[in-house]
Amino acid sequence: MTESSQEPPQAPQAPPELAISEQVAVYQREFPNVDPQVETIVSTLSRLSRRMTVAYGRHLNDLGISSADWEVLKALIVAGAPYRLGPGELAKRIGLTPAAMTHRVDRMATAGLVTRSRDESNRVRVNIELTELGREKWLESMRMAAVFEESLLQDATPEERSELAGALGRMLRRVEDSQPDAQGRTDDLAPDDSER
C-alpha cells in the first residue's frame, strides 16, 4: 500500500509524450525560424520543472497534504518562530485574496496543521499558527525533497553544479528584467504550482 489515503481528482491516464528532440523537430518542421538549441533548453527546462512538480506532489500526497497546504506551511516557516501570521498577511505573501485564505485555513485547521485563534491583545486580529504536526510535515517534505534533489544532481560535479546555478541565475535575472513591475507579480495567469 504505497497509495495514499485521500486521492485528489485525477487525470484519466498517462499521455504518451514525445522525446525532447522529437518535439524540437516538430517545432522546426512547423515553424522554421526556431533555434533548435534554444528550444531544446527551454523545452527541457519546462518538462523537468513539470516532472519535478509531479514528484513533489507525490511526496506531499504521501504526507497527506496538498501543495496549497504546503504553500501555507512554507510561508509560516519563512516567517520564522513562533511561526505565526494573520490570514491577511498570509494571503498577501502567497498572493491570494483573504477570502481564499479563510478557506485554506479552514481545511488546514481541520487537518491539524495549523491553529486559528484570536489575538489576545487585539481581538480583531486572528493568528494562524503552525502546529507541531504542521512543522513536522514540512520538515518531512524537506527530507524527502533533499533526497530527491540530490538524486537529480548525482551526475554533476561541484564545478558543474556551480556553473548550472550560475546559468540558471542569469536566466532568472533576465526574466525578472523583462517583467519590470513583477517582483513575483502573479497576475494575468496563475503559475499554479507553488515554489519551493
Added chain:
Amino acid sequence: MTESSQEPPQAPQAPPELAISEQVAVYQREFPNVDPQVETIVSTLSRLSRRMTVAYGRHLNDLGISSADWEVLKALIVAGAPYRLGPGELAKRIGLTPAAMTHRVDRMATAGLVTRSRDESNRVRVNIELTELGREKWLESMRMAAVFEESLLQDATPEERSELAGALGRMLRRVEDSQPDAQGRTDDLAPDDSER
C-alpha cells in the same frame, strides 16, 4: 491599449518575494541538513520556470487565448497537417477526460480556433480541425516565445548553451528514471501548466 480584451479573474496583488539566496538561508536556518548549492539550483529552476510560465501567459493573453487553448493547438500542430484529430484522441494526448475536452473544444470552436465536424466515412467520429486562425495564433505565440527565449539566453555562449542543455537533460533523465511508470504520468497531482 496594451491591455487585452478579456481579463481572467486575477490574484489581488504582487506578493513580495525573497531573493533566492535569502530563501536558501531560511531553509538552512529551519532545516540544517539542506545542501545550499542543491537548494539554490532547485529553487532557481523552480522560480525561473514559474516566471516563464507567467511570461508565456502574458503572451497568450495578448493573443486572446488561454493556456488550455494553447495546449490543444499544440497537440494539433504536433499531429501535423492536416491538423485534425478526434476529441477522444486529443483528450488522451493532453491527459484530460473526453468530457473536459468537449467543453474545451466548445470554447475554441466558438472562438474560431478549431472547427468540429462529423467524419465523412465514419459518422460516429468527430474531427477537430485547426482553422487558419488557430494555426496563425500558434505561429504568433511561437514568434513571441522565440524572441523571449532568445532574450533569456542572450548572455550564454554556444558552449554554455550546450552545457546547459546537457546538464538539464541529465537531470530530466534522472527524474524520468525515478518515475518509472511515468512517461508523462500526470496522475497524483496535476502539473497545471502546459508544456512548451
Added chain:
DNA sequence: CCTGAAGACTTTACTAGTGTAGTCTTTCGT
C-alpha cells in the same frame, strides 16, 4: 458613556474548469 467610523476577517454568491455517470447515435458482426 455612547456613537460612529475604520479595520480585519468571514460569509455569500458566482465563475471556471474538471471528473463521473448516464444517454444518444452510429457502426458492425451474426
Added chain:
DNA sequence: ACGAAAGACTACACTAGTAAAGTCTTCAGG
C-alpha cells in the same frame, strides 16, 4: 435486420478561486 459495442455529448457535482457584502472589534470624539 438486430443487438452489442464504441465514440461523443449531456447533466450533475465538486473544488478552488474572486468579488462584494456582512459581522465583529477597536478606538476616537462629543
